[in-house]
Amino acid sequence: MTRKSVAKPFLEVLAGHRQKVPPIWMMRQAGRYLPEYRDVRAKAGGFLDVCFKPELAAEVTLQPIRRFDFDAAIIFSDILVIPYALGRAVRFEIGEGPRLDPLNTPDKVASLAAEADFTKLEPVYEALRCVRRELDPGIALIGFCGAPWTVATYMVAGQGTPDQAPARMMAYSHPEAFAKIIDTLIENSIRYLLGQLQAGADALQIFDTWAGVLPPREFARWSIEPTRRIVEGVREKIPHARIIGFPRGAGALLPSYVDTTGVDAVSIDWAAEPSLIRERVQTKVAVQGNLDPLALIAGGAALDRAIDDVLANYASGRLIFNLGHGILPETPIAHVERMLKRVREYRG
Ligand code: CP3
Numbered sequence: 494m495t496r497k498s499v500a501k502p503f504l505e506v507l508a509g510h511r512q513k514v515p516p517i518w519m520m521r522q523a524g525r526y527l528p529e530y531r532d533v534r535a536k537a538g539g540f541l542d543v544c545f546k547p548e549l550a551a552e553v554t555l556q557p558i559r560r561f562d563f564d565a566a567i568i569f570s571d572i573l574v575i576p577y578a579l580g581r582a583v584r585f586e587i588g589e590g591p592r593l594d595p596l597n598t599p600d601k602v603a604s605l606a607a608e609a610d611f612t613k614l615e616p617v618y619e620a621l622r623c624v625r626r627e628l629d630p631g632i633a634l635i636g637f638c639g640a641p642w643t644v645a646t647y648m649v650a651g652q653g654t655p656d657q658a659p660a661r662m663m664a665y666s667h668p669e670a671f672a673k674i675i676d677t678l679i680e681n682s683i684r685y686l687l688g689q690l691q692a693g694a695d696a697l698q699i700f701d702t703w704a705g706v707l708p709p710r711e712f713a714r715w716s717i718e719p720t721r722r723i724v725e726g727v728r729e730k731i732p733h734a735r736i737i738g739f740p741r742g743a744g745a746l747l748p749s750y751v752d753t754t755g756v757d758a759v760s761i762d763w764a765a766e767p768s769l770i771r772e773r774v775q776t777k778v779a780v781q782g783n784l785d786p787l788a789l790i791a792g793g794a795a796l797d798r799a800i801d802d803v804l805a806n807y808a809s810g811r812l813i814f815n816l817g818h819g820i821l822p823e824t825p826i827a828h829v830e831r832m833l834k835r836v837r838e839y840r841g
Contacts, residue, residue: 496562496631503564503633504695506779506811507735507757515804515812516564517836518635519829520739520760521819522557523569526826529556540585541577544570545616551623558632560826561833564813565633565696566624568689570617572639572700575681576648578609595651597659599670609681611688618692625693633696636689640701640740641678641719648674657706664715671715679719683726686734690727696735698760699723702818704750705742705762712746713753720754728755737781741818748773763817767806779811784832786816792828800835808841 502516524530530553537543544550554569573591577583582594596602624634638644642660649671650659664671686697704716720738727734739760740750751759751774758779761770765783774780788799803814814836820829 496629499630501564501631501633501695503813504735506813507696507737509779509811511811513841514837514839515808515814517814517833518563518565518567519557519816519820520567522561522563522567523553524820525822526820526824526829527556527560529553529560540571541583544574545613547616547619547623550616550620551627554620554624555627558628561829563632565635566628567635567637567698568617568621568624568694570620570637572637572644573647574614574617575609575638575644575678575685578611578613578685579677579681580606580610581648590653591647593647593651595659596648596674597650597663599667602667602670602673605674605677607677607680609685611684614685614688618688621689621692621694634694635696635698635737636686636692636694637698637700638682638685638723640699640704640716640738641675641682641723642707642715643701643703644678645671645674645715646703657703661706661711664711675715675719679722679726682723686723686727687730690731690734696737696757697727698737698739699756701738701740703742704740705744709746712740712743713749716740716743717750717753720750720756724755739781745769751778758811758813760815761817765817770807771810775807775810775812779813780807781813781815782807783815783817786818786821786824789816789828789832790821790824792825792831796828796831797835800832804836804839804841808839 502512550569554566558566573583584592646657646660649663701716736756737758738756741762758781761782763783763785788796
């Protein structure tokens with residue numbers, strides 16, 4: 494599919510200009526719900542092999558664009574490449590999610606490297622350059638990193654946990670050691686994001702998937718403040734860098750996140766309260782979201798209703814249509830097509 498215009502509707506929304514038809518992409522749009530992804534993944538061996546072979550990472554980044562002509566591509570990688578480049582052991586077991594060597598005592602934290610080995614991340618930059626060359630000029634390219642809090646939850650626990658108790662506990666019991674992990678992640682994430690912009694990313698997203706487990710004081714300290722420092726650090730070098738934050742589950746704390754961090758947009762989860770978002774968030778920044786990924790699995794009338802709710806709630810302002818979290822592997826492709834058609838037929 495070739496587009497005629499070189500303007501990128503996705504970037505227009507980030508720059509402050511509402512689009513009549515909201516631009517659309519999906520978190521985790523390259524992934525296991527696509528047979529062509531499963532093929533590449535099976536041939537590559539492991540998930541990290543796909544991330545670190547530029548031709549494979551570029552290929553799976555482009556797969557959902559070819560199929561669906563989304564308005565943005567997100568580079569195929571993972572938030573845990575930063576701990577990996579910091580010298581932590583990172584593995585992905587099929588069906589089990591990530592496994593790392595737990596960084597759960599002040600002694601272990603004392604031995605954490607200050608600087609990542611950025612040569613390990615060079616394949617991500619190379620993949621961005623490849624995608625940039627092949628991508629239609631009307632489609633934006635998104636680079637990303639995990640927010641320090643969310644990355645730290647995996648580093649401390651060594652795996653995903655239901656409520657991030659190990660990291661929350663360490664933040665209370667050993668705040669200095671925990672702050673060292675966060676500071677290290679801030680500095681290296683700034684450098685990593687700058688590298689992605691230089692390699693061709695048009696915008697950046699900071700994923701704080703586990704922000705919602707923090708009490709307000711801890712949220713300010715471990716989610717808002719580190720994100721603010723990353724935004725500031727990136728813009729010190731690239732002043733107009735476009736940045737989207739995703740503090741999942743922030744709820745009523747979203748307005749303070751937006752006011753303090755300086756992001757251009759926030760990605761909101763499906764539980765967000767529409768009037769709070771419209772009055773105290775969308776008046777200041779663009780909003781991205783927030784279809785429930787389960788509605789996308791359900792399909793039919795339930796899907797149509799859920800899509801229409803997102804449009805009714807937010808499309809009169811600056812909206813980038815997306816899911817409230819990543820697409821799930823069992824999602825039927827026909828339902829993604831149905832969603833695209835319905836959103837693109839919207840004339841608000
Ligand atoms: O959005 C995209 O298409 C780009 C690729 C992307 C991946 N991970 C690929 C991936 C992005 C943006 C991420 C971010 C990420 N990774 C987050 C934040 C966003 C979110 O979804 O909450 C988090 C918390 C991680 C850490 C992570 N990586 C977990 C917990 C898992 C296991 C759970 C799962 O979905 O399997 C991963 C693995 C992972 N990252 C997969 C993909 C496509 C599945 C790996 C596989 O193919 O087996």
